[in-house]
Amino acid sequence: MSQVRTGNAYGVGIMTVIVGVTAGAVFYQGFYLPESLEVPSVDEHILHPTADRIIDILVGSALPDQEENFVPKLVDIQLGVDNLVTWTNTDETPHTVTPDHSYADGYSGKFGSDGVLKAGETYEFLFTEPAVIEYHCQPHPWMQGTLSITKQRF
Structure with a gap:
């Protein structure tokens, strides 16, 4: 039992x-x-900004003594106006767009290029939230830039 x-x-x-x-x-x-x-809901005007913002990676940026590399270095971005940002590598050397501190946009996801941008390649990111992001090129850390994303000013 x-x-x-x-x-x-x-x-x-x-x-x-x-x-x-x-x-x-x-x-x-x-x-x-x-x-x-x-994915959070985002206003249509933020998803379809009226202008694009282009940041050029200049020829010779791989040289540590060249001060101009990401142009412009400090970028003021307004949501709904120019929050679609494109980095264009005009240099012959591959570069990255790497955040200094990990950043993820609620809608677009993780910020930062996947691997290197070879000559003539671009990296594009749609920002949908206010933030201040400092970034650099991984192989060339003297290449630095800052993005200041704010709500549209009326």
Whole structure:
């Protein structure tokens, strides 16, 4: 008889674990996961700015004594006006656009070029939130720039 009672207790324990795991999986897939992957709603005028902002990476930027590399270095960006920013590498040397501190825009995701921009290549990013971002070129850390993203001024 004692074996039957032990078997029943074991079965109840297994069923409790199965119910707990199932409830956890339902919560994760039904509530937590969709909320964590949800992209915030953004006004159409921010998603479709009236102008583009272009930052040139000048020829010779790989040289440490050249002061002009990201041009312009300090960029004031207004959401809904010129918040689509494009970096163009006009240099013969590959460069990166790398944030000094990790930054992720709620709509556009992680900021920073994937790998290097070879000669003639571009990197584009749509900013949708106010922020101040300092960035540099990974292989050439003397190349530095700053973006100041603000709401549109009326």
